[in-house]
Amino acid sequence: MVTSGRLSVLSVFSGAGGLDLGLEAAGYETIACIERDKYARETLTKNRPQWNVLDEPDALVLQRTLTPSALGLAERELDVLAGGPPCQPFSKAAQWAPRGRAGLRDPRARTLSAFTRLVERFLPRVVLIENVPGFVLGPGSALKKLSRELERINKLKGTRYSARAHTLDAKDYGVPQSRRRALVVATRDGETLAWPSISAKAPVRAIDAIGSLRPDTLPPLRGKWAHLLASIPAGSNYLFHTPSGGGEPHFGERRRFWSFLLKLDPGRPAWTLSASPGPSTGPFHWENRPLAIEEMLAIQTFPTDWKVAGSFAAQVRQVGNATPPLLAEIIGRAIASQLFGRSFRTSLKHAVKRTRSALPALLLPAPPKVPAKSKLPTPHPGEGKGPQPRVSPRPKSKQRASKFMASTAHARAGRGVPDESR
Numbered sequence: 001m002v003t004s005g006r007l008s009v010l011s012v013f014s015g016a017g018g019l020d021l022g023l024e025a026a027g028y029e030t031i032a033c034i035e036r037d038k039y040a041r042e043t044l045t046k047n048r049p050q051w052n053v054l055d056e057p058d059a060l061v062l063q064r065t066l067t068p069s070a071l072g073l074a075e076r077e078l079d080v081l082a083g084g085p086p087c088q089p090f091s092k093a094a095q096w097a098p099r100g101r102a103g104l105r106d107p108r109a110r111t112l113s114a115f116t117r118l119v120e121r122f123l124p125r126v127v128l129i130e131n132v133p134g135f136v137l138g139p140g141s142a143l144k145k146l147s148r149e150l151e152r153i154n155k156l157k158g159t160r161y162s163a164r165a166h167t168l169d170a171k172d173y174g175v176p177q178s179r180r181r182a183l184v185v186a187t188r189d190g191e192t193l194a195w196p197s198i199s200a201k202a203p204v205r206a207i208d209a210i211g212s213l214r215p216d217t218l219p220p221l222r223g224k225w226a227h228l229l230a231s232i233p234a235g236s237n238y239l240f241h242t243p244s245g246g247g248e249p250h251f252g253e254r255r256r257f258w259s260f261l262l263k264l265d266p267g268r269p270a271w272t273l274s275a276s277p278g279p280s281t282g283p284f285h286w287e288n289r290p291l292a293i294e295e296m297l298a299i300q301t302f303p304t305d306w307k308v309a310g311s312f313a314a315q316v317r318q319v320g321n322a323t324p325p326l327l328a329e330i331i332g333r334a335i336a337s338q339l340f341g342r343s344f345r346t347s348l349k350h351a352v353k354r355t356r357s358a359l360p361a362l363l364l365p366a367p368p369k370v371p372a373k374s375k376l377p378t379p380h381p382g383e384g385k386g387p388q389p390r391v392s393p394r395p396k397s398k399q400r401a402s403k404f405m406a407s408t409a410h411a412r413a414g415r416g417v418p419d420e421s422r
Contacts, residue, residue, distance in 0.1 A: 039314040081118060083128075125188050165183065181327065259277070293308060
């Protein structure tokens with residue numbers, strides 16, 4: 001049962017609990033979590049034993065079997081159905097994977113249908129989705145399918161759901177990380193939500209979030225290009241070691257992911273954390289090392305006592321995929337105040353304070369240990385002329401595969417391959 005006075009939430013694709021933590025701080029109570037990853041399930045139960053992590057972990061199964069009565073609710077009694085369907089089919093980084101940026105053609109996108117079936121079963125007052133911008137933007141977005149599904153529910157149940165999407169950058173709301181996200185809200189009775197206005201007068205810096213942390217264990221620096229990291233200035237990336245970058249010409253301009261050998265600038269918000277980084281994928285600490293899990297959690301605005309289960313790679317995946325709790329708290333407050341008449345007089349629980357700490361005296365970049373090649377590397381050849389995303393290995397036709405490749409090709413000259421992840 002829901003604690004008196006709190007709003008009920010059914011959490012789908014809960015992950016490490018970032019969205020739920022933020023909603024909890026805004027006066028909501030998670031009545032159940034649906035999460036398939038075994039390490040994420042362990043993270044949830046370890047930190048919030050009172051949350052009901054359902055035994056059946058698969059939303060594709062629960063869309064057919066889970067009923068409101070199983071959670072002690074009647075139809076239309078649930079306040080919020082919230083979640084972030086797996087974003088890989090919609091992310092920019094996905095277009096370089098073997099499946100290509102397939103969007104709704106990706107088998108993993110079936111989870112969106114499972115989510116809307118749960119909407120149909122519970123008929124919540126509010127539907128909340130958090131995801132990557134590609135979820136609502138571009139030819140492979142999910143917004144049209146989501147709108148069609150909600151319209152089907154409206155005709156069947158007499159509701160007035162309408163998906164309204166908004167994209168934002170988390171750093172504009174006090175999160176010490178530049179992280180572009182998409183939010184979708186649909187209300188059962190057709191009410192509209194005014195998105196929270198930008199609240200950060202000055203961005204919270206990386207040093208504010210992690211400058212005072214002293215992690216117990218620091219992950220080792222690995223990979224073919226590890227020797228170059230110390231020679232790159234804070235706030236820069238591999239572009240420093242291109243012909244026009246000021247370092248040694250090891251790489252062609254715009255030939256790598258933006259996150260390749262990317263280092264934090266302590267005086268600016270962190271770059272976007274990745275869920276599946278390679279050994280040379282940043283952001284790295286300005287002290288020339290990978291970030292520790294404690295530091296990643298702080299950049300994402302998790303509480304200091306939050307423990308993440310699994311191997312280091314499993315922990316990185318959970319934290320990199322998570323919704324920043326502070327962002328979820330701000331959105332949760334907007335929904336609660338505008339749609340449920342709640343008021344707030346306390347400060348944000350997950351806010352990160354700007355410290356008065358002076359920026360550290362950074363060491364000058366060390367010279368690279370490997371001499372530059374005699375032949376200068378070539379830059380990216382220009383818009384539409386660089387490497388192309390890989391498409392599905394089994395296209396329905398050569399013509400369709402060609403159209404799909406053309407529609408998903410990276411077309412922004414000067415940016416190299418995409419840097420968005422999660």
